[in-house]
Amino acid sequence: MYEGPVQDLIDELGRLPGIGPKSAQRIAFHLLGAEPADVTRLQEVLQRVKEGVTFCDICGNVSEQATCRICRDARRDAALVCVVEEPKDVLAVERTREYRGRYHVLGGALDPLSGVGPDQLRIRELLGRIGGQYGGAEVTEVIIATDPNTEGEATATYLVRMLRDFPGLTVTRLASGLPMGGDLEFADELTLGRALSGRRSV
Amino acid sequence: MSLYRDTGVVLRVQKLGEADRIITLLTRRHGKIRAVGKGVRRTMSRFGARLEPFGHVDLQLYTGRTLDVVTQVQTLDAFGAGLVDDYERYTAASAVLEAADRLTPEERTPAMRIYLLVVGALRTLANGEREPTLVLDAFLLRAMTQAGWAPALLECARCGEPGPHRAFNVPAGGSVCPTCRPPGSVSPAPETLELLSALLHGDWADAEAASAASRREGAGLVAAHVQWHVERQLRSLALVDRPGDDAPWPAEPERGADIASAGADPSPVAH
Ligand SMILES: [Zn+2]
Numbered sequence: 001m002y003e004g005p006v007q008d009l010i011d012e013l014g015r016l017p018g019i020g021p022k023s024a025q026r027i028a029f030h031l032l033g034a035e036p037a038d039v040t041r042l043q044e045v046l047q048r049v050k051e052g053v054t055f056c057d058i059c060g061n062v063s064e065q066a067t068c069r070i071c072r073d074a075r076r077d078a079a080l081v082c083v084v085e086e087p088k089d090v091l092a093v094e095r096t097r098e099y100r101g102r103y104h105v106l107g108g109a110l111d112p113l114s115g116v117g118p119d120q121l122r123i124r125e126l127l128g129r130i131g132g133q134y135g136g137a138e139v140t141e142v143i144i145a146t147d148p149n150t151e152g153e154a155t156a157t158y159l160v161r162m163l164r165d166f167p168g169l170t171v172t173r174l175a176s177g178l179p180m181g182g183d184l185e186f187a188d189e190l191t192l193g194r195a196l197s198g199r200r201s202v
Numbered sequence: 203m204s205l206y207r208d209t210g211v212v213l214r215v216q217k218l219g220e221a222d223r224i225i226t227l228l229t230r231r232h233g234k235i236r237a238v239g240k241g242v243r244r245t246m247s248r249f250g251a252r253l254e255p256f257g258h259v260d261l262q263l264y265t266g267r268t269l270d271v272v273t274q275v276q277t278l279d280a281f282g283a284g285l286v287d288d289y290e291r292y293t294a295a296s297a298v299l300e301a302a303d304r305l306t307p308e309e310r311t312p313a314m315r316i317y318l319l320v321v322g323a324l325r326t327l328a329n330g331e332r333e334p335t336l337v338l339d340a341f342l343l344r345a346m347t348q349a350g351w352a353p354a355l356l357e358c359a360r361c362g363e364p365g366p367h368r369a370f371n372v373p374a375g376g377s378v379c380p381t382c383r384p385p386g387s388v389s390p391a392p393e394t395l396e397l398l399s400a401l402l403h404g405d406w407a408d409a410e411a412a413s414a415a416s417r418r419e420g421a422g423l424v425a426a427h428v429q430w431h432v433e434r435q436l437r438s439l440a441l442v443d444r445p446g447d448d449a450p451w452p453a454e455p456e457r458g459a460d461i462a463s464a465g466a467d468p469s470p471v472a473h
């Protein structure tokens with residue numbers, strides 16, 4: 001145990017995801033020895049992120065304005081919506097530089113064990129958006145890009161059930177299968193099973 | 203470091219650090235255990251999707267200082283695949299896992315019967331042969347019986363007088379005769395108690411013949427009974443997807459109060 005503010009800082013850092021007690025201590029002492037200007041900059045960014053960042057009214061992504069940069073961008077195809085669990089997933093898809101549509105961020109996955117049902121996610125907003133609640137171009141395709149784990153798969157199943165009655169709407173799911181660079185013989189049964197059922201003709 | 207091997211069902215997973223997970227398993231011989239799965243969340247993990255909830259696995263672990271560590275996993279049944287493709291099955295199976303977790307509170311206390319019930323329930327749900335909510339209620343009734351909290355269905359919970367009786371009282375432990383009946387008892391349809399008895403005894407022909415109203419009323423009684431005894435609300439029970447059920451799920455009963463779902467008795471007999 002250290003005294004006063006140093007221990008307070010270690011405790012606060014230790015509450016962040018992925019930071020154990022040792023890392024918290026290392027970061028705390030790094031900050032203690034850092035230039036005042038660097039610490040001030042970090043302090044300002046932390047302040048701004050809490051005060052200045054909200055969630056986009058349309059897609060639920062983090063945004064500095066009422067609607068995010070992607071939803072405001074007229075060059076992006078508004079008829080195509082990619083549904084993801086978290087804002088960090090938007091970044092992951094953006095990094096591919098393959099996707100020119102818009103997004104919808106659910107805010108998590110259906111997880112009854114954690115008390116997360118359909119009402120806790122932005123599913124109603126998604127249905128409203130496809131139903132033309134926000135005007136603008138009609139949504140013609142929804143790509144479901146939830147995580148390829150138990151909760152993500154169940155969420156995809158639920159979304160398919162909710163979306164299948166919209167006339168003229170195409171619903172697709174990200175292909176899931178073997179990681180590039182992996183070995184077939186080490187693939188687990190579930191992953192290999194998914195890869196088989198999602199195979200494509202070449 | 204000592205190694206051991208067992209088979210188990212993954213009840214719950216929690217993130218640990220960047221890539222690891224704490225996995226809660228209900229095992230055949232060691233009861234409930236919590237173990238670390240290293241690197242599980244990496245895409246290239248050698249464990250792959252084997253340590254996901256609903257997985258029935260054969261695993262090897264070593265005894266760690268605080269938590270045991272998983273060293274090898276093989277899938278016995280990938281129940282998850284048959285569950286995540288159907289939202290009703292998924293929510294019913296989630297409630298099976300949460301109830302199993304709550305009914306086996308102490309780590310490393312053998313609970314083989316409950317383990318076998320969980321595997322049986324997940325297998326039936328994943329196969330899609332039976333109505334998911336009936337499978338869930340059958341599991342809950344049998345698991346409660348194993349835990350020593352069998353509901354009285356055809357006899358009086360207090361004096362044992364053979365029934366069937368008209369009144370049901372959750373705090374008293376189930377059906378109650380006219381003499382023992384405490385205030386605040388409810389009066390479910392006789393057909394509902396027959397349904398619960400059929401589910402408890404695995405009489406599927408009778409259970410599946412029950413009306414939708416009975417199934418709903420029975421589910422309400424079972425949920426109230428379970429939550430009363432484990433002394434807490436099971437979050438997943440409120441999220442079970444029940445087809446054609448527009449009525450809101452009954453709230454957790456206050457201790458000593460009526461169960462809202464079972465139709466409050468308009469004229470409780472005063473003693
Ligand atoms: Zn947006």
Ligand SMILES: [Zn+2]
Pocket residue numbers: 358359360361362363378379380381382383
């Ligand atoms: Zn009695």
